[in-house]
Amino acid sequence: MITSRTPIEIPWKTGKVAVLADLHHDSYNKIGREPFESHALDRSLQWAELDALIIAGDLADAPFSNWPAAFAYLRRFMAPSQTIIFPGNHDYYAACLNADVEMEKLADAAGVHFAQQRELRHGNDRYFCTTLWKNFSMLGDAQVAMNVAHRHMNDYAQISKRLETGPLSPSELLGHPLQVAITPEDIQALHKAQRRWLEDQLAEPHWAPNGRSFVVTHHGPHPDAAGQIDDLTPAFHSDLTSLFDEHRIDGWYFGHSHRRLAAQVGSTAVRNVSVGFPFEKHGPEELPLEELCLVLAPGPSRRNSTVE
Ligand SMILES: [Fe+2]
Numbered sequence: 001m002i003t004s005r006t007p008i009e010i011p012w013k014t015g016k017v018a019v020l021a022d023l024h025h026d027s028y029n030k031i032g033r034e035p036f037e038s039h040a041l042d043r044s045l046q047w048a049e050l051d052a053l054i055i056a057g058d059l060a061d062a063p064f065s066n067w068p069a070a071f072a073y074l075r076r077f078m079a080p081s082q083t084i085i086f087p088g089n090h091d092y093y094a095a096c097l098n099a100d101v102e103m104e105k106l107a108d109a110a111g112v113h114f115a116q117q118r119e120l121r122h123g124n125d126r127y128f129c130t131t132l133w134k135n136f137s138m139l140g141d142a143q144v145a146m147n148v149a150h151r152h153m154n155d156y157a158q159i160s161k162r163l164e165t166g167p168l169s170p171s172e173l174l175g176h177p178l179q180v181a182i183t184p185e186d187i188q189a190l191h192k193a194q195r196r197w198l199e200d201q202l203a204e205p206h207w208a209p210n211g212r213s214f215v216v217t218h219h220g221p222h223p224d225a226a227g228q229i230d231d232l233t234p235a236f237h238s239d240l241t242s243l244f245d246e247h248r249i250d251g252w253y254f255g256h257s258h259r260r261l262a263a264q265v266g267s268t269a270v271r272n273v274s275v276g277f278p279f280e281k282h283g284p285e286e287l288p289l290e291e292l293c294l295v296l297a298p299g300p301s302r303r304n305s306t307v308e
Contacts, residue, residue, distance in 0.1 A: 008084060008113050010052045010122035015297035017122060018045060019216055021056035021255025022088065022274040025070035035275050036077065044290035051122060053078040056255050056273065057088020057131060057218030063095055063103055071110035080111030084120060086129050088218035088256060093158040097182050117197050123297040124208035128201045132217035133191035136184065138234040145234035146184035153235055156181055202247040212250040214295065219256050224263035225270040244268055251295065260286040
């Protein structure tokens, strides 16, 4: 369980923040390529003008092996003190679902901020960050969706959870597994807990008059930003319409499905900001990532914003 709950303050320089997800740095590294260069983001983003880079999960599989190389790569573009990360599902591969504390230490060691269930503050903007997972209910029957996900997603073979046991005697320890594979029910429960945290945060009055509120998650929040829907879609997105109805949210950034789509849900601009795997095909309906990922803050020295 993460205990450091103080908001992360992003110093104001230009008012520009980039939110990107799903770099999958290890997949590029294996074949001698690099994520930003492969998608021309090294040239299309004005890196020196950014106040912060937020990575909304899936930086790399097997974080305890692969995050250090990914952090070294990110350092070529952004100072670690301006880089903020929280895990996606892939960041738990070869790790435990309850390894956030250890992941935070790994980020700390690289000087990078870790923002699982954490608020960021920048000018008059607040950002609430969490993996969020999914409720499996988008198409109605959560049990059916959980069965489909269990059959088809690698998460259930790649991610484990540590069992909370009391002290065990040596003989008990011998026959007692200390960690087991996760189940869709574990994921559903975690979604519920992270959604509760998010709703509690959104219900708090904004600390700035006319301040804006953004949400950054790994998983998708609404079918309108999901693209083509099939049996596996509930493993990638939830339908959080009631949450959108109840809270003022100026923008919602996410990744996971790797489809660079945008949708307007009530007053909220919802955007998928996935970089995605090498060689992944992006359809003609997808939007330019360098435009989707930018948040321009209408602060003291302000001009227009990409999200109104
Ligand atoms: Fe991903």
